[in-house]
Amino acid sequence: MANVVLLSGSPRKNSNTMDVLDICAKEIEKNGLNTELISLRGMKIQSCVACNKCVEKGNCVLKDGLNEIIEKIRVANGFIPAAPVYFGTARGDIMSALQRIGKVSRGTDEFLSWMVGGPIAVARRGGHTLTLQEMSMFFPINDMIMVGSRYWNMVFAYEEGTTNQDPEGLEMVKLFGKNVANLIKKIKG
Numbered sequence: 001m002a003n004v005v006l007l008s009g010s011p012r013k014n015s016n017t018m019d020v021l022d023i024c025a026k027e028i029e030k031n032g033l034n035t036e037l038i039s040l041r042g043m044k045i046q047s048c049v050a051c052n053k054c055v056e057k058g059n060c061v062l063k064d065g066l067n068e069i070i071e072k073i074r075v076a077n078g079f080i081p082a083a084p085v086y087f088g089t090a091r092g093d094i095m096s097a098l099q100r101i102g103k104v105s106r107g108t109d110e111f112l113s114w115m116v117g118g119p120i121a122v123a124r125r126g127g128h129t130l131t132l133q134e135m136s137m138f139f140p141i142n143d144m145i146m147v148g149s150r151y152w153n154m155v156f157a158y159e160e161g162t163t164n165q166d167p168e169g170l171e172m173v174k175l176f177g178k179n180v181a182n183l184i185k186k187i188k189g
């Protein structure tokens with residue numbers, strides 16, 4: 001079981017979003033918690049169909065692999081979703097995933113309640129803040145605890161493998177990861 005699940009919404013093989021999450025995960029591990037990095041790459045995540053069947057079934061009726069990810073989040077203490085920015089907002093799959101994860105939590109045992117985390121956005125040039133705002137809506141409505149750092153969790157990168165061109169962005173993501181780990185440790189004693 002991972003203490004913190006980190007979920008990437010990028011479809012790319014050598015994804016900058018995955019690279020950023022990897023740095024965040026290493027910082028969390030350095031601070032004593034274990035992590036699991038999951039990617040939506042290759043998956044076809046459907047949007048919530050509002051069937052409300054999760055209430056009776058305990059999980060989502062759509063069979064596209066998201067339930068397996070939900071089971072990992074269900075037993076974690078932290079959750080960090082990250083998205084590449086597409087046309088100024090988060091790539092669609094990650095929002096579809098977040099909406100279904102939230103719906104299942106609220107329809108079942110509210111496993112997201114008091115879970116610690118926050119969103120991360122990666123883009124070439126613009127749209128980070130709107131993407132973060134979009135993804136941030138997921139946390140307070142699900143009774144979660146969103147953690148800060150000293151700037152927003154945004155990294156500038158375009159070509160694959162270029163996140164190191166934004167050292168300030170990576171430092172903020174590291175501080176965020178450290179804060180997530182330390183807050184979980186405080187809550188869990």
Ligand SMILES: Cc1cc2nc3c(=O)[nH]c(=O)nc-3n(C[C@H](O)[C@H](O)[C@H](O)COP(=O)(O)O)c2cc1C
Nearest residue numbers: 010015016017084085086087088123124125126157
């Ligand atoms: C369809 C599409 C739309 C994009 N829109 C934006 C955008 O609005 N702003 C921006 O700065 N970068 C944009 N990008 C660039 C990506 O956000 C950038 O390459 C990012 O590093 C991709 O992360 P990934 O490697 O994890 O997929 C776009 C890329 C694609 C494929």
